[in-house]
Amino acid sequence: MKLESSAFSANGLIPSEYTCDGKNISPPLTWTEVPTGTQSLALIVDDPxxxxxxxxxxxxxxxPATLxxxxxxxxxETDLSGGLQGKNDFRSLGYGGPCPxxxxxxYFFKLYALDQPLRLPAGASKAQVLATAEGHILASTELIGRYHRRS
Incomplete structure (x- = not known):
């Protein structure tokens, strides 16, 4: 699989619009080469x-695998065609932008192709998603972006 964003290149700088210094909105993401047999996709964004x-x-x-x-x-409130959003470490649902x-x-944007939907309610944690996905990951890919706050 391949994961890209029109907002930043691989290992490139994430524009401030997508961070706590800007509008704090999620960046656009596109992916290709989802493997045959994929039933659902999961995305996790974290800062190691x-x-x-x-x-x-x-x-x-x-x-949905067709997305x-x-x-x-x-x-x-965005319709994700059945997709659900979990809780981030800001203790809220949805996207929370970079704010180092x-x-x-x-910032690692990790996309997983799974052979089944995950039986989890909205608001699941990263740990819950990864534990439930264990043994069901057909493929994964990542896109890394970087961010440095201006003083």
């Missing part, structure tokens, strides 16, 4: 460079 360990910015799961993109500015306390951080 956070001071207290990996910080989760977005959890989305049960996206090939997420537009910019996905909110908790210092330095340049990496």
């Amino acid at each position: 460079d956070a001071p207290r360990g990996t910080f989760v910015h977005w959890v989305v799961y049960n996206l 090939t993109e997420l537009p910019a500015h996905v909110t908790t 306390p210092s330095g340049t951080h990496r």
